[in-house]
Amino acid sequence: MNEMIHIVNESRRRFLQVGAGLTLALYFRPGPAQTASAPTGEAGDAVLEPNAFVRIGEDNTVTVIVKHLEMGQGVYTGLPTLVAEELDAAWSQLRVEGAPADAKRYNNLLWGPMQGTGGSTATANSFEQLRRAGATARAMLVDAAAQQWKVPAESLSVSAGVVTHPASGRKASFGELVKTAATLPVPSEVKLKDPRDFVFIGKPVIRTDSRAKIQGAAIFTLDLRLPDMLTAVVAHPPRFGAKVKGFDASRAKAVRGVEEVVSIPAGVAVVARDFWAAQKGRNALTVDWNESAAFKLDSATIMAQYRELARQPGAVARKDGDPEAALANAAKVLEAQYEFPFLAHAAMEPMDCVVQLRPDGCEIWNGEQFQTVDQATLANLLGLRPEQVKINMLYAGGSFGRRANPHSDYLVEAAAIAKALGAGPLAGRPIKLVWTREDDMRAGYYRPLYFHSLRAGLDKDGKLLAWQQWIVGQSIMAGTALDGMVKNGIDPTSVEGAANLPYAVPNIQVDLHSPKLAVPVQWWRSVGSTHTAFSTETMIDELAQAAGKDPVQFRLDLLGQHPRHAGVLRLAAAKAGWEQPLTPGKAGERRGRGVAVHESFNSFVAQVAEVTVRADGGFAVDRVVCAVDCGIAINPDIIQAQMEGGIGFGLSAALYSAITFKEGQVEQSNFHDYPLLRLGEMPAVEVYIVPSTEPPTGVGEPGVPPIAPAVANALFAATGQRLRQLPLRLT
Amino acid sequence: MFNLTVNGRSVSVDAEPDTPLLWVLRDHLGLTGAKYGCGMALCGACTVHLDGQPTRACVTPVSAAIGRRVITIEGLDSKAGKAVQSAWEKLNVVQCGYCQCGQIMTAAALLAQNPQPADADIAAAMAGNLCRCATYVRILAAVKEAAATLKGGQDHE
Numbered sequence: 007m008n009e010m011i012h013i014v015n016e017s018r019r020r021f022l023q024v025g026a027g028l029t030l031a032l033y034f035r036p037g038p039a040q041t042a043s044a045p046t047g048e049a050g051d052a053v054l055e056p057n058a059f060v061r062i063g064e065d066n067t068v069t070v071i072v073k074h075l076e077m078g079q080g081v082y083t084g085l086p087t088l089v090a091e092e093l094d095a096a097w098s099q100l101r102v103e104g105a106p107a108d109a110k111r112y113n114n115l116l117w118g119p120m121q122g123t124g125g126s127t128a129t130a131n132s133f134e135q136l137r138r139a140g141a142t143a144r145a146m147l148v149d150a151a152a153q154q155w156k157v158p159a160e161s162l163s164v165s166a167g168v169v170t171h172p173a174s175g176r177k178a179s180f181g182e183l184v185k186t187a188a189t190l191p192v193p194s195e196v197k198l199k200d201p202r203d204f205v206f207i208g209k210p211v212i213r214t215d216s217r218a219k220i221q222g223a224a225i226f227t228l229d230l231r232l233p234d235m236l237t238a239v240v241a242h243p244p245r246f247g248a249k250v251k252g253f254d255a256s257r258a259k260a261v262r263g264v265e266e267v268v269s270i271p272a273g274v275a276v277v278a279r280d281f282w283a284a285q286k287g288r289n290a291l292t293v294d295w296n297e298s299a300a301f302k303l304d305s306a307t308i309m310a311q312y313r314e315l316a317r318q319p320g321a322v323a324r325k326d327g328d329p330e331a332a333l334a335n336a337a338k339v340l341e342a343q344y345e346f347p348f349l350a351h352a353a354m355e356p357m358d359c360v361v362q363l364r365p366d367g368c369e370i371w372n373g374e375q376f377q378t379v380d381q382a383t384l385a386n387l388l389g390l391r392p393e394q395v396k397i398n399m400l401y402a403g404g405s406f407g408r409r410a411n412p413h414s415d416y417l418v419e420a421a422a423i424a425k426a427l428g429a430g431p432l433a434g435r436p437i438k439l440v441w442t443r444e445d446d447m448r449a450g451y452y453r454p455l456y457f458h459s460l461r462a463g464l465d466k467d468g469k470l471l472a473w474q475q476w477i478v479g480q481s482i483m484a485g486t487a488l489d490g491m492v493k494n495g496i497d498p499t500s501v502e503g504a505a506n507l508p509y510a511v512p513n514i515q516v517d518l519h520s521p522k523l524a525v526p527v528q529w530w531r532s533v534g535s536t537h538t539a540f541s542t543e544t545m546i547d548e549l550a551q552a553a554g555k556d557p558v559q560f561r562l563d564l565l566g567q568h569p570r571h572a573g574v575l576r577l578a579a580a581k582a583g584w585e586q587p588l589t590p591g592k593a594g595e596r597r598g599r600g601v602a603v604h605e606s607f608n609s610f611v612a613q614v615a616e617v618t619v620r621a622d623g624g625f626a627v628d629r630v631v632c633a634v635d636c637g638i639a640i641n642p643d644i645i646q647a648q649m650e651g652g653i654g655f656g657l658s659a660a661l662y663s664a665i666t667f668k669e670g671q672v673e674q675s676n677f678h679d680y681p682l683l684r685l686g687e688m689p690a691v692e693v694y695i696v697p698s699t700e701p702p703t704g705v706g707e708p709g710v711p712p713i714a715p716a717v718a719n720a721l722f723a724a725t726g727q728r729l730r731q732l733p734l735r736l737t
Numbered sequence: 738m739f740n741l742t743v744n745g746r747s748v749s750v751d752a753e754p755d756t757p758l759l760w761v762l763r764d765h766l767g768l769t770g771a772k773y774g775c776g777m778a779l780c781g782a783c784t785v786h787l788d789g790q791p792t793r794a795c796v797t798p799v800s801a802a803i804g805r806r807v808i809t810i811e812g813l814d815s816k817a818g819k820a821v822q823s824a825w826e827k828l829n830v831v832q833c834g835y836c837q838c839g840q841i842m843t844a845a846a847l848l849a850q851n852p853q854p855a856d857a858d859i860a861a862a863m864a865g866n867l868c869r870c871a872t873y874v875r876i877l878a879a880v881k882e883a884a885a886t887l888k889g890g891q892d893h894e
């Protein structure tokens with residue numbers, strides 16, 4: 007950054023000032039009606055801040071502090087909606103600011119004392135909290151008006167950011183009432199609206215982050231520029247578990263712009279004045295690796311070992327009745343094995359973060375998803391107290407679980423670099439760690455490789471009698487800060503979606519093996535359901551066929567105790583025209599329709615997929631009809647968007663994605679060998695939302711699980727082939 | 738030292754000639770709208786216009802941009818570009834948003850050359866722009882919306 011910046015860009019200027027110690031906030035302009043652009047509190051003196059989530063300024067702006075990471079799922083729109091609803095604010099006066107790391111105020115209510123985003127919990131845990139926050143502020147503004155106008159509070163009404171006394175016609179904006187309201191006590195009890203009176207909830211709005219993101223003004227971590235900032239890239243070991251034996255940095259240091267080369271536990275870091283210099287420096291680096299303890303297996307070997315393990319009893323995640331005995335007496339028994347590869351999250355923004363060490367602490371800028379874990383891990387590494395680790399939450403260019411890493415992996419890497427520079431002339435300068443796509447693909451973390459084995463039996467009437475399932479795959483939580491969640495050898499994230507199979511079956515057992523491997527693994531959008539939905543929903547389809555029943559009706563007959571599963575299934579089938587024959591394809595084409603239904607994160611989704619198999623054996627997914635029940639629909643447009651996106655994301659895994667190991671090395675490196683779905687391959691998607699008065703549940707993940715089994719079932723309908731491996735390959 | 742014309746302004750940059758245009762824009766000029774996603778012309782996140790052509794800035798050495806008009810998302814103000822951006826906003830296309838500047842630059846270039854593209858033309862033009870959030874349903878709809886706006890008569894529905 008030695009060059010003069012010749013182009014002045016207003017939206018970025020504010021961020022260049024950030025290093026001066028100002029609080030970093032993400033301001034947005036929600037729409038053309040936007041009035042002030044100054045952050046709340048600058049324009050006027052008094053500020054009404056009745057709680058940790060709402061701040062109203064004399065400039066009439068309402069700033070909503072969002073404790074969850076905006077990574078595409080829409081929390082910077084959906085959560086402010088809850089505040090605006092109870093506050094009766096005008097949409098145009100809203101601002102959104104990311105919360106600092108502070109679990110005392112901003113913990114995820116579904117995670118106990120921890121702050122963080124994940125498990126599709128943002129809306130569910132905020133629904134009451136943010137409505138209350140808005141209602142509290144509203145009550146204080148009303149009280150202020152009542153006091154000023156000497157009228158009873160009950161005689162006032164509020165709408166679109168204006169308090170009105172209908173009897174006298176008097177009106178005041180929120181901003182005009184702030185000074186008085188700020189002097190009033192914060193009420194401890196507030197009344198929430200009757201859902202019939204909702205004005206924002208249940209209606210689509212323009213996303214608050216849209217404008218900045220389409221103008222290139224939104225700041226992702228990769229875009230952050232701070233005074234004196236340096237950029238670092240890391241030479242990672244070629245195999246997990248390899249260590250640096252030695253390195254020669256002389257050629258790297260000769261690259262113009264390279265400032266320093268340091269060894270850290272994760273590898274060798276090249277620190278430079280900008281990305282390109284760092285990258286050239288890394289290319290010029292020679293590292294000697296000690297691979298004696300390194301991981302050297304092939305994916306095929308791992309799968310073969312897992313296949314063996316699946317024949318043995320494991321930890322029991324569920325047992326009802328006696329499936330062994332029942333299967334011995336079943337009229338029909340089906341057996342199948344399923345294989346799932348490692349998967350990379352491959353967020354469009356590769357992993358990155360900015361770390362600055364100061365004598366009194368550490369400051370982080372990051373698409374921050376796991377505040378409390380990250381604070382604790384970094385504090386431990388740096389010899390600080392957790393509260394000395396200050397975290398600024400920026401937009402994330404996707405995450406899909408990756409930025410909530412139980413080991414804080416890339417943050418630790420950046421902090422280790424900053425620490426290694428500690429005594430030298432570069433001490434204290436902000437370090438931006440950038441992972442290239444190749445780092446992101448090869449340095450972990452992955453959805454674990456899984457193997458499933460399933461046996462299921464029908465009685466002579468075609469009723470489901472018994473179900474036995476063995477799941478083999480690494481535990482995501484064992485050995486991490488979340489180890490306590492693993493009970494009796496069962497990591498719940500390995501068996502979710504299988505252990506709670508919704509279908510009525512008197513005899514069922516689900517066993518789990520959690521072998522250890524040096525491959526680092528992590529949750530990946532919809533976690534356990536990425537594999538359990540596939541095995542269970544394709545097996546149930548096979549059973550329907552074996553019983554001679556329609557796949558939808560066969561499921562419905564077994565879902566008597568699960569009306570919400572049945573509800574989405576019926577809706578999707580009806581909207582897809584399940585009862586009508588599918589339009590035939592062109593000459594030589596075969597078409598098929600398949601269905602799947604799955605619950606994840608307390609939301610229920612059914613999808614009907616239509617496929618066309620061409621004469622050359624290639625196939626396309628043409629249309630997906632999706633029904634979702636996620637309780638009260640806060641923002642139907644975002645729900646729809648998350649279903650569309652979840653389907654597309656799931657299709658990449660169904661059609662293409664696999665991370666494979668050869669002698670311990672990841673074979674993929676970039677999008678040419680880890681392809682993602684492209685626009686022309688995206689099916690037409692229709693989304694239907696089940697009307698509901700249940701509390702809202704998440705939608706970020708639940709759209710993903712049903713698509714792969716629905717497509718596999720459709721391919722069966724078209725070709726008669728049962729596919730039991732992902733990605734799907736017709737033979 | 739290189740002299741470049743970026744968003745209609747002449748700028749001088751002190752960079753190695755092999756530096757990709759993307760990193761000159763981002764690290765030297767502070768124009769961070771064009772994103773890094775792959776560095777190998779595989780994802781389209783870095784798309785800018787070079788003399789009106791959608792170009793992957795991650796594999797374009799800065800030396801190849803000399804004497805050519807570089808337009809980034811920050812300087813996009815063509816009719817097609819504006820129509821694309823407002824369609825994107827109206828249809829709530831963005832999710833994480835990281836790929837979207839690249840998507841918009843490609844879509845704007847498409848509509849400048851082919852104002853009324855068929856679905857297959859859109860799929861072909863946009864095939865090099867990946868979206869991990871899979872906002873494709875809306876990208877397709879928004880390109881069509883923008884095309885309709887450019888044609889006129891669709892502004893008030």
Ligand code: FES
Pocket residue numbers: 772773774775776777778779780781782783784793794795796
């Ligand atoms: S970063 Fe240029 S195409 Fe991916």
Ligand code: FES
Pocket residue numbers: 078354403404831832833834835836837867868869870871872
């Ligand atoms: S919006 Fe996230 S990658 Fe496209």
